[in-house]
Amino acid sequence: MNFDSYTFILFLAVVLLLHRTLPWRAGRVSLLIASYVFYGAGTPWHCLLLLTSTVVDFNIARRIEVTDDRRSRKGLLAVSLLVNLGLLASFKYGGFVTESANVALAWLTIPTLPVPGWTLPIGISFYTFQTLSYTVDVYYGKEKATRDFVGFSLYVAFFPQLVAGPIERFSKLMPQLQTKQTVHRSDLEAGFQRILWGLAKKMVVADRLGLFVDRVYEVPADASAPAALVATACFALQVYMDFSGYCDIAIGTARMLGIRLSENFRWPMLARNPADFWSRWHITLGTWFRDYLFTALMVGRRRPPAPRRLLNLTIVMVLMGLWHGPGWNFILFGLMAGIGISLYEGIYLFTGRSRARPLFGKGPLSVAVAVALMNLHIFTLAILFRSPSIEHARTIASDMLTGSWSVDPVVSIYAAAAVAIWVGCMARGVFHGSERKEIKMPAPLRAGLWVVLLAVLLYGSPDTHQQFIYFQF
Amino acid sequence: MNGLSRSAFPWFVLLLALGEILAWWSLPYQLGPTADETTRNPTKHRGWPEYLDVEDDEQPLVVLISNSQGVGGEVADREKIYAAFLGEHLSDKGFRFENWATGGFRTTEIELLTIKAAQRGVDHLLVVLAVNNFDPPELLNLDYPFSDITLLAGEPGLWPYLGDTLFMENTKFEDLAVKFVTWSSNLARSRMAVTDLVAAHTPLKWHPLVIGHEVRPGMRLDDLKDPGISAYYPAVDLTVEELAIRRAARKTMVRDYNRNQVARRFETFRRFYPLFNSRLEKSGTKLTWVWNPVALESTNRNGRSVRSRFYEQASSIIERSGARSYDMTDAIESRYFLSHGHFNESGHRKFARMLIPILDDEVIPGGHER
Numbered sequence: 001m002n003f004d005s006y007t008f009i010l011f012l013a014v015v016l017l018l019h020r021t022l023p024w025r026a027g028r029v030s031l032l033i034a035s036y037v038f039y040g041a042g043t044p045w046h047c048l049l050l051l052t053s054t055v056v057d058f059n060i061a062r063r064i065e066v067t068d069d070r071r072s073r074k075g076l077l078a079v080s081l082l083v084n085l086g087l088l089a090s091f092k093y094g095g096f097v098t099e100s101a102n103v104a105l106a107w108l109t110i111p112t113l114p115v116p117g118w119t120l121p122i123g124i125s126f127y128t129f130q131t132l133s134y135t136v137d138v139y140y141g142k143e144k145a146t147r148d149f150v151g152f153s154l155y156v157a158f159f160p161q162l163v164a165g166p167i168e169r170f171s172k173l174m175p176q177l178q179t180k181q182t183v184h185r186s187d188l189e190a191g192f193q194r195i196l197w198g199l200a201k202k203m204v205v206a207d208r209l210g211l212f213v214d215r216v217y218e219v220p221a222d223a224s225a226p227a228a229l230v231a232t233a234c235f236a237l238q239v240y241m242d243f244s245g246y247c248d249i250a251i252g253t254a255r256m257l258g259i260r261l262s263e264n265f266r267w268p269m270l271a272r273n274p275a276d277f278w279s280r281w282h283i284t285l286g287t288w289f290r291d292y293l294f295t296a297l298m299v300g301r302r303r304p305p306a307p308r309r310l311l312n313l314t315i316v317m318v319l320m321g322l323w324h325g326p327g328w329n330f331i332l333f334g335l336m337a338g339i340g341i342s343l344y345e346g347i348y349l350f351t352g353r354s355r356a357r358p359l360f361g362k363g364p365l366s367v368a369v370a371v372a373l374m375n376l377h378i379f380t381l382a383i384l385f386r387s388p389s390i391e392h393a394r395t396i397a398s399d400m401l402t403g404s405w406s407v408d409p410v411v412s413i414y415a416a417a418a419v420a421i422w423v424g425c426m427a428r429g430v431f432h433g434s435e436r437k438e439i440k441m442p443a444p445l446r447a448g449l450w451v452v453l454l455a456v457l458l459y460g461s462p463d464t465h466q467q468f469i470y471f472q473f
Numbered sequence: 474m475n476g477l478s479r480s481a482f483p484w485f486v487l488l489l490a491l492g493e494i495l496a497w498w499s500l501p502y503q504l505g506p507t508a509d510e511t512t513r514n515p516t517k518h519r520g521w522p523e524y525l526d527v528e529d530d531e532q533p534l535v536v537l538i539s540n541s542q543g544v545g546g547e548v549a550d551r552e553k554i555y556a557a558f559l560g561e562h563l564s565d566k567g568f569r570f571e572n573w574a575t576g577g578f579r580t581t582e583i584e585l586l587t588i589k590a591a592q593r594g595v596d597h598l599l600v601v602l603a604v605n606n607f608d609p610p611e612l613l614n615l616d617y618p619f620s621d622i623t624l625l626a627g628e629p630g631l632w633p634y635l636g637d638t639l640f641m642e643n644t645k646f647e648d649l650a651v652k653f654v655t656w657s658s659n660l661a662r663s664r665m666a667v668t669d670l671v672a673a674h675t676p677l678k679w680h681p682l683v684i685g686h687e688v689r690p691g692m693r694l695d696d697l698k699d700p701g702i703s704a705y706y707p708a709v710d711l712t713v714e715e716l717a718i719r720r721a722a723r724k725t726m727v728r729d730y731n732r733n734q735v736a737r738r739f740e741t742f743r744r745f746y747p748l749f750n751s752r753l754e755k756s757g758t759k760l761t762w763v764w765n766p767v768a769l770e771s772t773n774r775n776g777r778s779v780r781s782r783f784y785e786q787a788s789s790i791i792e793r794s795g796a797r798s799y800d801m802t803d804a805i806e807s808r809y810f811l812s813h814g815h816f817n818e819s820g821h822r823k824f825a826r827m828l829i830p831i832l833d834d835e836v837i838p839g840g841h842e843r
Binding site: 005 | 479480481482484485487488489492647660661663664667668679681682683
């Protein structure tokens with residue numbers, strides 16, 4: 001079920017009604033059933049995979065907690081990792097691994113393997129990571145295993161964040177699911193407004209940018225240099241608006257149910273360096289990789305040597321790139337992102353420079369240069385992120401460097417739009433600060449704002465419908 | 474009142490209601506259409522069944538269900554199309570005649586129009602179609618952009634009857650619900666008015682980026698301000714919809730006679746006809762089926778033989794039900810057609826002259842009984 005559909009509006013209305021009218025325990029069960037209905041609306045049998053992750057990790061966590069033997073605990077954790085990552089790897093990477101292996105086999109004139117044609121279950125990359133974080137936390141003693149199966153099932157399947165995050169930690173979400181949350185009028189209104197805002201970002205800005213991006217990237221050989229440049233910049237904006245818009249809808253929906261989800265974006269266009277960027281973009285994924293993978297790679301050394309640290313950082317970034325999709329372009333994306341952040345971190349590690357001293361200085365001009373360079377770095381990564389293959393990305397890059405510089409009014413308009421949107425986002429980030437503040441307005445003005453947002457949605461969105469970009473991950 | 478003033482939701486609902494009223498007042502599309510334009514799609518030059526003023530209930534009603542040929546194709550003068558001649562003739566004989574033909578005709582439309590025919594108590598149905606009006610099974614859905622399906626499917630009165638249609642096998646409830654919402658709300662329909670306004674002031678080549686697709690139904694060629702398009706069709710007052718249909722018709726004529734395509738289209742016809750026939754039998758509606766003439770040079774020999782087999786098999790199914798079918802695909806010479814495969818004015822006259830004796834035989838009392 002898509003967030004930007006009439007079915008979801010009807011579904012949400014029913015869920016809210018049940019949530020407010022049923023007693024708390026029954027309400028929780030209805031929320032769980034609704035989450036499975038939401039997930040199974042597209043492909044019902046995928047609910048079995050969700051249930052499998054839930055049942056396996058619920059039981060394994062309980063067994064880990066009561067087991068003292070270290071080897072047994074490790075074995076149980078390994079089972080959880082195997083089941084969850086095995087499901088993820090099979091569905092997401094089975095085809096890619098087989099195709100890559102077939103290239104080698106063909107070169108060796110060995111018969112190739114059949115390529116599996118499974119469809120990727122939507123959200124599997126997100127909920128497997130969410131459940132794994134719980135199991136690992138229980139293993140390390142950071143969390144106590146829960147006996148509340150309904151609550152845990154809801155933690156895994158909570159529909160607002162099920163298919164594309166934010167990836168929530170057990171310690172943050174579970175307590176909210178285990179106690180009755182009072183839903184105030186302000187929660188309903190703030191949540192509704194956040195949903196409208198997210199839909200506008202997605203359906204008006206992201207989808208419109210996508211029309212131009214698709215047109216250029218579909219036939220890269222025909223693109224002029226300005227078209228390739230502008231389309232790439234527009235794609236960076238598109239994916240930000242699309243994914244942050246989705247997160248707004250998820251957070252707004254949860255807020256209407258009295259649940260507070262984590263923010264996933266913090267004005268990434270204001271980032272001054274790679275480390276800063278990855279603490280602002282898809283925050284919950286970045287912290288997951290930091291806390292569960294980077295930390296695991298750093299185990300055994302209190303102060304690892306700088307090269308080891310940088311290597312681990314690069315490995316984590318490559319894997320984070322691979323998480324986004326089964327393709328060499330995503331691996332290269334991760335590698336380049338890893339090199340970027342490692343170079344930045346390396347300067348501080350090898351020179352002993354204090355972190356309090358930014359690389360380019362603290363003055364406004366220095367900050368502007370740092371932000372501009374960082375945005376340029378992101379735009380180059382966007383080529384790999386958007387292209388379906390490395391060859392495709394190479395063609396786009398070649399267009400940028402060697403393509404014709406003919407001026408096209410359409411390109412000019414999209415360039416102006418991209419600049420306006422980007423500057424607008426930056427300005428909002430600068431004035432809004434790091435925290436989302438809820439502006440107090442009288443009720444009629446709030447309603448007027450909602451009508452404006454609805455009008456923007458109604459008249460501003462193109463006729464063609466594009467799926468949320470992060471659904472494919 | 475305190476709660477009302479503090480909560481934004483009642484104000485929001487109030488503003489939406491005001492918006493609905495404003496949209497109703499300002500929209501160029503009226504709720505009650507005239508006899509020759511539909512409510513939400515003013516380009517469709519045909520009678521909209523339930524809104525027509527019924528002058529005389531006693532007169533038997535004959536309805537034409539046909540494709541772009543029945544609309545008139547590229548003949549702008551509606552008085553000179555074959556349907557108009559039929560209407561004139563039947564009117565002289567004491568019959569009411571309604572032309573329900575529409576361009577870009579698809580299987581879904583004939584299914585829904587026959588439901589309407591049954592509801593209206595049509596006495597005699599004249600169907601004039603071709604092989605390309607039957608879709609391969611995978612295209613039986615609501616997604617054709619220039620179809621009136623969105624209008625018909627957005628009418629809840631039809632919904633109890635939709636279980637007996639082929640297209641509902643490929644249609645989700647959500648699709649119907651969406652169309653119900655978008656076509657029943659003036660505010661939702663105002664989107665089309667705003668988009669038309671924007672599209673009318675932007676060149677056609679920008680439409681894929683501005684609107685998301687190439688053409689907007691309802692826009693006239695002159696509104697596009699595109700000299701390339703207007704020069705190609707200098708003398709005809711076409712809408713962009715009719716332009717696109719003509720392009721589609723050209724492609725269709727050449728593509729349609731591929732053996733696999735025709736076989737799949739026949740599969741649809743074979744499944745469609747029993748449902749169609751059952752509906753007519755229940756309402757007591759008589760049927761005459763005509764396979765319309767096709768410009769011969771638009772098909773090659775192989776295409777003609779494949780097409781002929783379709784018509785033979787389909788006609789055999791029709792005749793087994795007790796109705797009569799007439800295969801007139803090769804009945805008219807090429808000089809009676811325009812380059813896009815539609816009749817010219819002479820072609821319309823000739824076809825009308827060929828159909829009138831059939832109608833006299835089939836429709837006038839004492840003619841052919843099933």
